[in-house]
Amino acid sequence: MLYSYAGFKVKVMQEQGVVKRITILGEAREVLPALPRSMKLDLSGFTPFERAVMEKAREIPPGKVATYATLAKAAGYPGAARAVGNVMAKNPFPIIVPCHRVVRSDFRVGGYAYGGEVKRRLLRAEGVAFAGERVKKPYLWNF
DNA sequence: GCACTGGATGTTT
DNA sequence: AAACATCCAGTGC
Incomplete structure (x- = not known):
């Protein structure tokens, strides 16, 4: 099924x-239907650590970031x-498990499977503001 | 403030 | 034992 999110086509x-x-x-x-935020994910085959990280990451709302x-x-x-970076690198559910909202402690975006430019565009589309290469500090999410 | 370094870190394969 | 989408304290501009 095809959806769109923040101007991207998502399969x-x-x-x-x-x-x-x-x-x-x-x-x-x-024009495509908007990607639903709540979808049931197949989390079998993941370690308890990987599950804990992915479930916690889902709590980060659009417009906010967490650090690794x-x-x-x-x-x-x-x-x-x-x-945690290892888990995000292999995340099979981008956007639904919002690994693009996880950044480095110095607020640079860090890695992304589709490249830093895509990561920045997703964050900007969600309302996150940047100062140069870095996310502005007020956008940090407190769990 | 910036850039770079070296060493420590937790988990997976 | 090696890899890694990191972190932190240190150093020198």
């Missing part, structure tokens, strides 16, 4: 009503900032 692959994988295809040039370190702590694994 959602489901089986029996459960989302298996999401991919961002590129610019949405046609604050997300690690909120998920119950203080100090696991780098391991």
Whole structure:
């Protein structure tokens, strides 16, 4: 099923009503239904750590960001900032698990599977403001 | 303030 | 043992 989100075309692959994988295809040039925020995800096959991180990340609302370190702590694994980065890097559910809202402690955006430019555009579309390369501090989400 | 460094860190494979 | 979408304290502009 195809949706749009923040000007991007998004492909959602489901089986029996459960989302298996999401991919961002590129610019949405046609009118498509908006991506629903609540979808049931297939979280089988993930470790307890990965599940905790993804579920906590879903709490970050549009227009806010968390850092890898604050997300690690909120998920119950203080100090696991780098391991959180590992989870985000393999996130099969971009946008629904909003890994684009997780940034570095110095407020630079950090990595993104589709590149830093896409990450910045998603954040800007959600209302996040930047000062140069960095997200402005008031946009930090407190869990 | 900026840029860079080296070492520590937690989890996965 | 190695990899990693990080962090922090230190150093020098």
